[in-house]
Amino acid sequence: MYTRGRPTQGWPAKSPRGYRTSFQTKTEDLLRVMTKRSGRLYLLLGFSVAVLVWFLYAWSFKLTHGEIVLGLGDWGPGGGATWGLYIGMFIWWVGIAHGGILVSAAVRLFKVRSLAPVARIAELMALIGLVCAVSGILMQLGRLDRVFTSITAVLPRAIQHSPLVWDVTVITLYFVLTGTYLLLTLRHDIYVLRQRLPPLLSPLYRLLYFGYHPEEDEKVERMVWWLALGLIILAPLLLHGGVIPWLFALLPSMPGFYGAATGPVFLSLAIVSAFGVVTVVTFVFRRVHHWQDIFPNHVFATLGKAMMFAALAVLWLQLQLNVTGLYAAPIGVARVTSAKLDSPGYWMAIGLIAVSFLYLAVQSWMPRLFSVGRTAVAGLFVVLAVLVEKTLFISEGFTHPGFQLYETGSYSPTWVEVSGVVGTIFIVILYFTVLTKVIPVVEVKVLEEK
Amino acid sequence: MYVPYVGTWLIFGIVLLPVYMVLLAWFLGKPRKLRLSFLGVGYVIGLITLLWGGLALMSLIARVLFI
């Protein structure tokens, strides 16, 4: 297939499935996808909705029968783990959500132009990632019916002393500021494309570009620049490198949790999984919609390099944890560190990250080994690895508590908890599937470059 | 030092600093188009309402269906 009369580099030799005619611009390509309907689409939508229904069923099963249907238990004499896969999933999704600001800041603040095509997808991911993260917390709560009234009744007092309330506050801020960022940048795009977007949704579009005037672009550019700066400070340093690890790092009750290292470790895992997800999602878009010209190879090369450095940080920080935890550590720390190193799940997670790192490093040194597909696989590996590592971190913290007298506990997630994780993954799939048809998922400015 | 109140300093003195910076930049930065600055603030407040309203709605649904 050709665009602009020339074969595009890296195009597959055989002709791709589906119809293709030559397009004038990448914008046209985007609009084509927005208006396209196919059997595949409906199948995916149907399947995602079915999984969503199952997800809601699992949640209501838990609300009906109680938390007994989860694998959780009282730590200590009970020998269980108080938090498990739900909270692991929560931390995992918040980490993934950081991809939004990491890519946007790279593009806007540090002028990394090669990531510009994926900025909006990353920001959209941030929004839904946070929603999925919050659902993890809500599923974990015993009394969902009271959470709004109980929290708001004492918020100004509780914020003074409870790390959970700090968490809720900063997640709200990240969600709201990312949403504002998206709404501000969408105004120009929707306005410019307004004649060519699906007419069915025109009330929505009018709302999105409400009051738009081309003169506002300059001011909005400045506003979102400042937003990006604010968010790059808030999210990595104060959310996933701040209030989220502080939920654990401030508590001496569990030697696996306590300590200043917990913050940097969380952040390193967040960054690697964030880039991993952006890579995977972009790859899926590129494959499914034949968007090789919108997301050319250099996008993946840059994402691969970012993932590589983040993976290196993960491995290095794990080295710090393991050496400190084994050499002459206090008994509680030594116990939980050697339990971690005894678990196959940990080695699987670290192994996946190490393998991805090695491949990405080799790929960046020897361009002829570069492959978009393999980069996406590396992304998938790290995303899976981070979920496993986080869940192990949490459950092993509880099963090896500081109070030495208690025996080691155990934790196994049940179908209800796994349904929660799978459900949130399909929420994201559904979200992107629908949004691709509603709003331009790549910034028009970027599409019209070169 | 009264340790439980570290949260006040932490949130209002450190964590919210980027937010203060953004708001100041919106209102004081050139080009000084206050209409857009207020629009931005409107989006922020609207999204907070959406998020917490959603939470309130979910609490209500949970109460009706399961209690």
Next chain:
Amino acid sequence: MTDSKDHTTQPSTPDMFGRQWEEMSKEQLRAAGHDPDLGVEVARDALRVVGGQLSEAQFLEKYHEGYRQEFGVDGRPGNPARAEEAREAFGNKRISRRTMLKLAGAGAAGFILLPLLPRQLQAVGAGEAVKETTETNWSLFQYGLVIDLERCIGCLDCAVACYAHNELMPWQHWIYVASYVDGNQNGTNFLPITCQHCSNPPCVKVCPVEARFKRKEDGLVLIDYDTCIGCKYCQVACPYGINYFQWRDPDREAHVEKYWGTRNVSGLPPGNERKVNVTGRPPRSVMGKCTWCPERQGREDKKGNLTCELVCRSRVLHFGNLNDPESKPNRYLREKQRDKGYISTFRLLEQMGTGPNVIYIGQQPSAKAKLVAGPVAYKDVGLMDSEAALEHPKPLWFSNVLRGGW
């Protein structure tokens, strides 16, 4: 051992006198929140009254406000405001200068020495050093337990009584009697563990909805069952492992009388009190733990006792106000010390900074202590040892791959 400059923790001894004693007393008074200079000035001016340099009336007037600020009332005999009562007390005789000097001096000496007294008694009686508090809420009345490990025989009567009284589930060990063997001790040893009702409770700090609170009037740490959202963060923060979540609907009716206690979350202005539901087992999906029976503490006839304490056949548990030197636990400590000549006490996990209010008499389990079955098994008394037997759904096939031990 104590820093020579840190006068607030040294008890006074007869070897100290003069300026050293005065400086030390002043620091201790200041640390306790009193005004040392008032007493010193009163004593000095009393001397001037005797020497004729100051009249009685002037003396009384000069310190009237000072006394009222310090004590809330100026109770000195000869105080114009209390002339009527003073006349009755002293039979309407004139008070001589000498008598007044004695009274002023006694008053000054009294309120210098008085705050020291409870600490002294505790230090001597319990055999432990007086600690500088890091508590975030200093309650004048702090309930606490003295647990005599040398008497515990592991009969589990306390566990059964608590289970019955609070209508718990069989796996909820609000008092957990750990049986263990240890290199440092012979045979099987027992360690009953309840909620420590800490003075610096991490569980209260982390609660996002302030359902967990420490009661000002008696220092109990309680859970408001109507506010708790079941996030379980208190269970994460507590280092003692004494929290038990209500994972499912209890399978028997609750008949325990609900005690509607007042709530005053520490450090907040008064007027926030509400009646809250804190006693007995929690409803489903809410956290529960040992409450030290607030339903008893609110009633005159049952005050100062715990269910487990009353049932214990070995006099292991002694409950009362730790800040009162004449309370049951403090008297027990003194008596035991007197009988044995020496006792060893400890508190659990003190290095975590929680300020636990349970004093154990006996030997602390070492890091090598291992839990073993006691003479009475939990299942023998109808309870469950761990939650392994709870009916969770089957673990999934890959669960074992992720955790260790395969």
